Amino acid sequence: MFGVHLGWAELAAVAPVAEAAALAAVRCDHEDAWAHAALGSVCFSTRRLADALSEFEQALALNPNFSLAQGYYALALSYAGRSAESFEAAQRAIRLSPRDPSLAIYHGIAGYARFTERRYLEAIALAREAIRHRGDLTGAYRVLAVSAGMTGDSLLAETALGELRRTQPNISLHWIATQLPWANEADRDHYLEGFRRAGLR
Numbered sequence: 001m002f003g004v005h006l007g008w009a010e011l012a013a014v015a016p017v018a019e020a021a022a023l024a025a026v027r028c029d030h031e032d033a034w035a036h037a038a039l040g041s042v043c044f045s046t047r048r049l050a051d052a053l054s055e056f057e058q059a060l061a062l063n064p065n066f067s068l069a070q071g072y073y074a075l076a077l078s079y080a081g082r083s084a085e086s087f088e089a090a091q092r093a094i095r096l097s098p099r100d101p102s103l104a105i106y107h108g109i110a111g112y113a114r115f116t117e118r119r120y121l122e123a124i125a126l127a128r129e130a131i132r133h134r135g136d137l138t139g140a141y142r143v144l145a146v147s148a149g150m151t152g153d154s155l156l157a158e159t160a161l162g163e164l165r166r167t168q169p170n171i172s173l174h175w176i177a178t179q180l181p182w183a184n185e186a187d188r189d190h191y192l193e194g195f196r197r198a199g200l201r
Contacts, residue, residue: 018041049080070089078109124147130143149194149195172200
């Protein structure tokens with residue numbers, strides 16, 4: 001499901017297989033935090049945010065030190081419009097596992113939370129940190145592009161958009177509007193405006 005969010009895989013092709021596997025894992029062991037995190041990822045990508053939050057919360061209740069579940073919980077919180085909680089959850093994921101292979105994701109999520117709060121310079125700094133850890137993370141380039149767009153830094157926006165197109169060639173305003181699971185239109189419109197100002201069509 002990670003690949004779906006990053007624009008590397010088609011939701012319609014991946015979601016049914018992923019959901020069947022996640023449900024089977026939960027049936028096999030309802031106390032397996034990984035199973036609940038997997039199901040939460042499917043729910044997130046298929047726009048069932050309340051279910052996603054519930055599954056991530058269950059995973060964290062079973063294993064409070066599960067940094068990946070904490071990071072994905074932060075992502076779901078951000079799309080649910082709960083930016084402050086999202087930022088704190090991303091920071092917990094970073095503290096839990098400061099050398100985690102998914103550290104770039106946690107910084108990118110924290111950056112998106114700051115973007116939604118209109119704290120664009122902090123969002124830019126966090127997106128750059130995410131990119132430093134992983135140079136192909138489309139989510140971080142998205143945050144960098146929209147934040148630069150909103151601050152009027154056209155050079156940075158152009159550079160970020162170029163890198164985003166390298167890592168996600170199919171990126172478009174239509175893809176953004178239809179593929180990401182916002183709970184409210186205001187957050188979606190804010191993101192789209194950042195992309196328009198960055199030069200995405």
